[in-house]
Amino acid sequence: MFSLSKIEHKMILPPHLLSLPLVEALKGELERLFLDKVIPNLGLCISVYDILKVEDGFIVPGEGAPTYKVVEIWESGLTSRGKGKR
DSSP states (O other): OEEEEEEEEEEEOOGGGTTSOHHHHHHHHHHHHHTTOEETTTEEEEEEEEEEEEOOOEEOTTTOSEEEEEEEEEEEEOOSOOOOOO
16 A cells, blocks of 8 residues: 655755755655655655655754755555455
């Protein structure tokens, strides 16, 4: 069974990705962090379905890379187990 889940995540965007369009760079970084990983209470993350909102980035003193608050929709699988037949 597959489901869509809305997640809010605060993430740092590495400086080498700043030349890309913002949504493309954020989507690639989210996929690098979460794709094919199991997140508790969510399941196996299969793909970034959509990015709903990106707040303005801010730079934390001493960091050097902007931090963004992103609201995204993930498609996840293996959220429930069905009974198998023998």
